Amino acid sequence: MDIVKADVAIVGAGGAGLRAAIAVAESAPDLDVALISKVYPMRSHTVAAEGGAAGVYRDDDSLYKHFVDTVAGGDWLCEQDVVDFFVDRAPRELYQLEHWGCPWSRQPDGRINVRPFGGMKVPRTWFAADRTGFHMLHTLFQTSIKYSHIHRLDEHFALDLIVHDNQVQGVLTFDIQNGIPRLVLAKSVVIATGGSSRCYKFNTNGGIVTGDGMALAYRHGAKLRDMEFVQYHPTGLPGCGVLMTEACRGEGGVLTNKDGYRYLQDYGLGPETPLGHPKSKYMELGPRDRVSQAFWQEKKKGRTIKTPLGDVVNLDLRHLGEKYLHERLPFICELAKAYVGLDPVDAPIPVCPTVHYTMGGIETDGKTACTIKGLYAAGECASVGIHGANRLGSNSLVETVVFGHVAGDEAAKFSREVDFADQNKTEKEAEDLYAASRSIIGAKGHDENMGRIRAEMGQTMDDGVGIYRDDASIRATIAKLAELKARYKKVKVSDDSNVFNTEWLNAVELGFLLDNAYAMAYSALNRTESRGSHQRLDYPERDDKKFLAHSLATYNGDDAPTITYGSVKITKLKPAKRVYGAEGEKAEAAAKAAAEAEAAKEGK
Amino acid sequence: MKRSNEPIFWSIFGAGGMLVAIFVPVLIALSFFITKIPEGEQINAAKSSIDAAFAWFTYSGFGSFICFLTISGCVWHALHRVYHGMHDLTIHVNFAHQLICYGLAFIISLIALVACAIRMFS
Amino acid sequence: MADKMNMEILRYRPEQDEKPWVQKFEVPFTHETSLLEALCYIKDNLDGSLSFRWSCRMAICGSCGMMVNGTPRLACKTFLRDYAGEVMRIEPLANFPIERDLVVDLSDFIEKLERIKPYIIPKEEKKDDEEYLQTPTQLEKYHQFSGCINCGLCYAACPQYKLNKEFIGPAVIALAYRYNLDSRDAGMKQRLELLNQESGVWSCTFVGYCSQVCPKGVDPASAIQLSKIHSTTDYIISKITPGAD
Amino acid sequence: MFEVTKKEAPSKRKPFNRPVEANWWTRKKFYTMYMIRESSVLFAMLFALELLAGMICAATGNDTSCLIKWINFMASWPVKIVNVIGLFAVLYHTYTWFNLMPKAQRLMVKGEPMPGSFVKVALYGALFITSLVAIALAATGLLSI
Incomplete structure (x- = not known):
């Protein structure tokens, strides 16, 4: 099998992937990056983002205000220390994009213009007309061309990760254009493959948003966190x-x-x-x-x-x-x-x-490191802990660059401490994995239509795990998903060619989607409360005693994922009733008065 | 990474194009009103001012200079397009084609210049 | 009952076919159905082996460029309702080698995009909490040319690229022009090295069809003419300043 | 460190290049109009050669006999028919040329790129004025030898 050896491998070349690649190229110029993407970088779904990217800019704004909006918006399920880090780094990353040529919209005097956005107390959303994602992605892609140490493996599909005793050693990819498998051996891997909204039938996402990275890490033991929180964009x-x-x-x-x-x-x-x-x-x-x-x-x-x-x-x-x-x-x-x-x-x-964003993703710490050693995740595919139960508009685009940068730096540091895996052993393993993945092509007795499985999955997710959910609707979806997973084992793939075999790749993607959907449904079933975008008709209230905690889904093959709960880091903002409109105004005034009273008391 | 000399030809082509677009239409229109001069008669502005004007255009010093400019503008513009047109017709153009086209334009302009000089200093 | 559309799609599978061949399909469609949805319908229900690039389905990612009745278009922004009663002839993007079915090899275009140095080469450095001041007018000057989604339709439309694959092409020149016009950039001199060549702006005879097919109104033809002016000025300067060239 | 080792059998990729037909421009109306536009200036060249003949006549010989022959030549109906077609061709050139010119300028007026119509108005204005002056001079007999 063809082999590529690179210090750092990055899967996904959207906002986070490109920013991570640039971060490695800038912070560690001697290292080489293999930037793997199943489409050309400028096709990544970051391109479709429109609204903007949030970063404190105005004088009447403060990091704390952005912190409060984000945590309150996330219904207090956010890792507050990570949100602190995020709001502090956000402006710097947006200035960096400006220096790289991003055409941010401007005020008459030439300074950056910001606009109001949902859930944000003070306007702080930088925007480039209404194509912010497009301009950010093209700026990042065009800037990445400057760095010779970034080696792009365009139109390479990530079939699997190579993990030996909980440490990632490389990525098995398929070179779609040439129709041949290619093993990328790397000392650290960053996953930046975006969300998994294509589990749902009716969504705003592109066809490539199939949660590949999420499912790959999930299958290798990483936990998927807060998967039940799926954002419906109102318009x-x-x-x-x-x-x-x-x-x-x-x-x-x-x-x-x-x-x-x-x-x-x-x-x-x-x-x-x-x-x-x-x-x-x-x-x-x-x-x-x-x-x-x-x-x-x-x-x-x-x-x-x-x-x-x-x-x-x-x-x-x-x-x-x-x-x-x-x-x-x-x-x-x-x-x-x-x-x-x-x-x-x-x-x-x-x-x-319409379904728009998956708050959940691969569980990572505040520095984008996953539980699997050497594996990092950034952007929508990761759950770094800043969105909690509901992401505020324009927090995601800036998340890709803030945590893409962190992931790049961390992956570079880690790759200096370890060495490559044994090439022959890994190559043998990769060949078996590739053969297994190709085995579904033309297999006997495989007569299930892939399109129908995909459509039924989307429909049952829309019906059972939608804006409002209840025990019965989720259980119905889980039963349907179980049936679909069984039928998926008999999926028909007739195209046995190699070059640009999209039918086989779509089947692999459908496998990823089904695993992610399963995690979403089970996480939703176990969270018997209503919080942020997860609203239960049978449990309309928020239950901080039992559920002020992240849900963690662990992969069990075809069986149901085990759902456990992890604690939520609360530092500065105590959980309070989440209110907006006039009620929100009153609550804020009260909170400020209380804070001042407290400060006055301490002052004496 | 050789720099192309196309800017020279493109500039002349552009100037020629403007001249053809603005000046040549009225010239062609006026040429419809040229009338035959009967046997033995001279060019007479009273009888036919258009004939006289065209005569002035080629005969007088100043007139012939404008006529020289017009001719050069037309041929350089047209032959530039012929050269690129050959390429469009999938003819593999090389330096020889370039020499022919621009050489011809140069020769025609030269003839016009010489004629203009004769008229000017005679 | 939805109407039916007769579609003729050019197929080519490198491992089985010597040359492309036409396959006929009949696809039901409603008022909203786009060509992309029709292709996905075929792939899911009629012939799974049909391969084509697509993603965003809202004409912003630039993946699904193809020829529809001989005209380069984005499949996601082409609607079957506009072709009711006709036969839709779908072929891969012109002027590029066919990789398979409706997928073409865009690497020539991508390689030229990288050669043009499409990134800010700054005049002056700025601290990391300070932006370059750029008035809306300065932004407006180049903003139109920054809208290119790299879909390649202009390359399929350009006869000069068809005849001479060395030509760097409309989109790449438009992108170079976008950076040359950016008030923060000082890299024009370096980009002109490529633009000044015969295969740079000087292969363009202003056919103008690239701007006609551009789905985002970037008007690359205008960018090329304006770049010709840049190149000509640069030519004159180089000739009159001794030893500059 | 970035190292590529190729072991796999050569890829089964076989890109297919469609032939470039010489009559590509007949396939699409837009291209055909482009070729017509390109060839429209041949009539301008033809007219230039007619003028050249006149200049040669004017320059050779000291009397105007050759010039008169040229004027009679210009007055002959075959030349006039060719020039009628020539006029339409050159006017088509003018039309297409003035359509393209706005694309070769990018002046900013009140924060917006100047609309192309301004440039066209100026160009058609120039055409009108030049024509007026030429007709006036030709018709009034001011110009003579």
Whole structure:
């Protein structure tokens, strides 16, 4: 088998993967990086992010405020020490991107412009018109070209990790273009393969977001943390699920039901703010889980609009005016025209909640290190602990660069301390793994249609583990997933070719999705409380006594994953009732008064 | 990594193109009104001002200079496009083709210049 | 009942076929169905071996460029409703070698993208908590050219690239121009080394079809003409300053 | 350290290059119009050669007899028919040339790139004025020898 030896291997070339590669190339210029990606780097799903990246910028903002918003937004399931580190490093990484040429939108005097975003008290979301992810990814990819020590293995599919006694030794990849397997031997591996939203049928994610890295680490003993927390983005286009960025609401867009009524005020996000003057943490600027949950309630009351593509509400941007829309949201106008044939300047856009982000992922410590030695994870595939039960909009893009940088540095440091695994033994193992993976091609008795398994998985996840869940719906999904996993063992793959055999690769991806979906469903079943984006109809209250804890799923092959719970680091912010809108304002005032009183007491 | 000399030809091509676009249409239009001069008669502005104008254009010193510029503009622009056009027609152009095209443009311009000089100093 | 669309797709499997061949499919479609969804329908239900690149399905990742009735388009932004009653002829992106089915070998394009030094070569260093001031007007000057999603449609449209594969092509020049115009960058001189060559901007005869097919309105044709002006100015400077060249 | 060892049998990759047809430009209307645009200037060259003939006549010999022959030549109907076609060809050149010119400028006006229409207005203005001046001079008999 072809072998590539590199000091550090990085799986996934999106925001986190590229930033990690650059971090290694900058902090350890003598080391070499093998950047493995199943698509060209500029196709990674980071490119589809629109809203922005959060980092403290304004004078009236502070690291502590960003800390409070993130922890409160995550319904106190965040590792507060890691959030502290994250909010401190965020601005620096965004300045670094600016130095590398990222075209951030600007204020008239040339300084960076920031805009309001859901759940953020003070505007701190840096943005590049409404294509922030696109500009960040292209800036990172183009900057990575500067470094000769980054060796890209484009269109290489990561089939498996090579792990010997809980230490990662390399990655078995498949060179899709040449149709041959290639073993990448490395002393440390960074996983940056993004989320796993494709478990769901209706989602805003690209076709490549199949949670490969998550499933690989999971199968090799790493635990998947907080998998039950799946974020529904409130405004996706019905049918195709294309994203209408939260920036639409940040710039003043409003959500109305079939009577044209801004229904969010009925769900603890009121009172109604004036049209075109959004107020932080009020109405349409509430966090994503609350706004999505409000849609679900409206639908139950039958006040949403029926369309052939399902129930929708109206995202109305008309009052913003054409010039403002074409300057601030040009991509949204383009998408609305292309996919629903409407111009936001003169017609409201039909939207409904769609699966958007997986809060959970591979359990890592504050420095992106996994329980498997030498393995690091950064970005959406990792659960580094800053999102908790609900991620705030624009915290994820900046997470990829902050923790991509950390993962790169840590992986470089680790690779200096160890040596390569024995090449022949590892090569033999890789050949067996490759043969096993290829064995499903043309296997006898394999007659299950892959497309149907994928569709049924997506449907059952949408039905059972959606915005609102209960014991019965989750158990139904688990039963269906078990049946699908059995049918998956008989999946039909007729294409036995090598070059660009996408049918076989899709089958492998489907395997990853099923494992991740299983972890999501079981984690949801065991968390009998409602917190952040995990809302149980049968347990509507948040239960801090039993469930102020991370869920940890351990892989058991085909059987159910064992779910255990890990403690949550609370440092500065005691768990409190999570409130928004006027109620939130009152609570904040009270908290400040209490803090001042306490400070005064200490002062005496 | 050899620098191309195309900027020279492209600049002349651009100037020629502008001249052809702005000046040549009216010239061609006016040429429709040229009338035959009866046997034995001279060019007479009263009888046919267009004929006289065209005569001035080629005969007078200043006129012939503008005429020289017009001719050079047209041929350099046109032959630049012929050269690239050959490439478009999948002819494997090489230095010889370049020599022919731009050489021809140079010769024609030269003839016009000489004629203009004769008219100017006679 | 959904209407039916007749599709002719050019197939090519390097291990079995000597040359590409056409396979006919009939795909049901509704008002919203995009060509990408149709291809996924075929792959899931009719012929699993059909291979094509795709990901974001919202015309921002640039994976799914292909020829639709002879025109380079993004599959995710091409809708069957616009071809009702016709036969849709789907072929891999023109001017690139066919790797398999609708997948082409883009490595020539990617390699040229890397040669043009598409990164900021800064005029002056900045501390890590300080940004370069760039007014909205300075940003607007190059912003249009930073919208390129590297989909390759302009290369499929450009006859000069078809005739001469040395030509670095529209998207790469547009990206070079984007960085040359960025107020933070001072790398134009280095990028001009590539742009000044015969296979740089000077292979372009301004056909203009690249800008017509560009799905993101980047207008690479304009970037090339403006780069020609840069290159010509640089040519003049080099000729009049002794020993500069 | 980055080391690649190739052991696998050569890959089964066999990229297929489609042939470049010489008549590629007939396949697409856009390309055909491009070739027409490129060849439209041949008529300008033809007209230039006509003028050249006139200049040669004017330069040879000291009397105007040759010049008169040239004028009569220009007045002959075959030349006029060719020039009628030539006029349409050159006007098509003007139209396409003025469409392309806006793309070769990137002036910023009030924070926005100057719209192409400004450039076109200026160019068509120049065409109009030049034509007016030429017609005026030609029609009034000011120019003569």
